[in-house]
Amino acid sequence: xILLGSASDYKVAQxxxxxxxxxxxxxxxxxxxxxRTAERxxxxxxxxxxxxxxxxxxxxxxxxxxxxxxxxxxxxVIAVPVDVKLGGIDSLLSSTEMQLGTPVATMGIDRGDNAxxxxxxxxxxxxxxxxxxxxxxRYAYNAKIQKxxxxxxxxxxxxxxxxxxxxxxxxEEIDKTLKLNPDTxxxxxxxxxxxxxxVKKIIQTLDxxxxxxxxxxxxxxxxxxxxxxxxxxxxxxxxxxIAVSSLSTILTGAIVSHxxxxVIGVPCTTRLFGIDSLLSxxxxxxxxxxxxxGLDAGENAALFVGRIFAIYDENIRNxxxxxxxxxxxxxxxx
Ligand code: AIR
Numbered sequence: 351x352i353l354l355g356s357a358s359d360y361k362v363a364q365x366x367x368x369x370x371x372x373x374x375x376x377x378x379x380x381x382x383x384x385x386r387t388a389e390r391x392x393x394x395x396x397x398x399x400x401x402x403x404x405x406x407x408x409x410x411x412x413x414x415x416x417x418x419x420x421x422x423x424x425x426x427v428i429a430v431p432v433d434v435k436l437g438g439i440d441s442l443l444s445s446t447e448m449q450l451g452t453p454v455a456t457m458g459i460d461r462g463d464n465a466x467x468x469x470x471x472x473x474x475x476x477x478x479x480x481x482x483x484x485x486x487x488r489y490a491y492n493a494k495i496q497k498x499x500x501x502x503x504x505x506x507x508x509x510x511x512x513x514x515x516x517x518x519x520x521x522e523e524i525d526k527t528l529k530l531n532p533d534t535x536x537x538x539x540x541x542x543x544x545x546x547x548x549v550k551k552i553i554q555t556l557d558x559x560x561x562x563x564x565x566x567x568x569x570x571x572x573x574x575x576x577x578x579x580x581x582x583x584x585x586x587x588x589x590x591x592i593a594v595s596s597l598s599t600i601l602t603g604a605i606v607s608h609x610x611x612x613v614i615g616v617p618c619t620t621r622l623f624g625i626d627s628l629l630s631x632x633x634x635x636x637x638x639x640x641x642x643x644g645l646d647a648g649e650n651a652a653l654f655v656g657r658i659f660a661i662y663d664e665n666i667r668n669x670x671x672x673x674x675x676x677x678x679x680x681x682x683x684x
Contacts, residue, residue, distance in 0.1 A: 355409030
């Protein structure tokens with residue numbers, strides 16, 4: 351279901367609609383404002399999303415639509431911030447910086463297309479046909495890029511243009527000591543050990559939800575070939591990834607570019623209040639989304655993963671609801 355805060359957000363929603371039409375995925379589209387029509391929003395989420403697998407929320411300004419929607423359901427909620435004022439940064443921060451317990455996977459500003467791509471990746475977790483289509487679409491980028499390169503060079507027509515010679519470099523065999531356990535469903539990756547506290551929270555929360563997970567350290571900058579080979583080797587064995595990264599988050603981008611499975615990203619605070627990692631993680635180009643969580647929000651990443659599994663797995667849904675009740679034991683909870 352695509353939810354808009356206002357009909358004026360349609361220009362962004364149109365990008366999601368185009369992807370769903372291309373991928374042949376059924377969608378509903380509704381307009382409900384978290385502020386102007388709070389009751390209507392609640393009614394739609396509570397009474398009209400039973401059959402829905404993923405909810406995409408698209409809103410600008412003080413965008414509380416994603417957070418409110420996520421608080422009313424256990425389905426995965428994706429947010430698309432809209433550039434109405436401040437270049438959309440107001441909406442981006444109000445979507446990402448969700449409190450513990452209410453995860454929202456946020457896309458780049460105006461990236462309605464990536465919300466639909468991520469929704470497809472989530473649905474594909476339980477749909478082999480869609481999994482294949484996603485892989486085909488990813489390979490099709492190669493042909494597209496090559497064609498655009500040829501057209502560009504033809505247009506430039508510079509007399510000093512010279513194609514560089516091609517010489518294939520042999521890549522040495524990479525060791526396979528990073529083998530996964532056969533029952534692992536979620537792979538957590540970080541580039542170093544500096545965000546261990548956050549990784550620990552992810553593991554604890556996934557363990558509580560009884561979701562089998564493993565944690566590996568592979569650097570995208572120090573050993574890019576190892577990371578690439580690793581993802582290639584184990585991609586069929588896992589359902590999704592959680593990547594933890596600070597500074598320039600090359601790690602998430604590298605993982606996303608080698609898989610069509612959902613990649614949930616946790617940007618971490620090291621410098622600049624973490625704004626460097628948040629923005630470099632979230633602002634991905636169309637077709638390669640990173641489901642970005644708030645800064646240092648390890649538990650929410652695990653809970654978002656829980657929401658994805660909960661679509662099809664009743665046991666995990668029950669664990670998720672149980673966990674939410676403990677989390678809220680100090681506040682009124684029905
Ligand atoms: N909005 C509507 N209710 C709450 C929010 N945050 C957002 C809409 C839209 C922006 O406010 O999602 O992006 C302006 O809405 P309008 O209807 O005035 O064009």
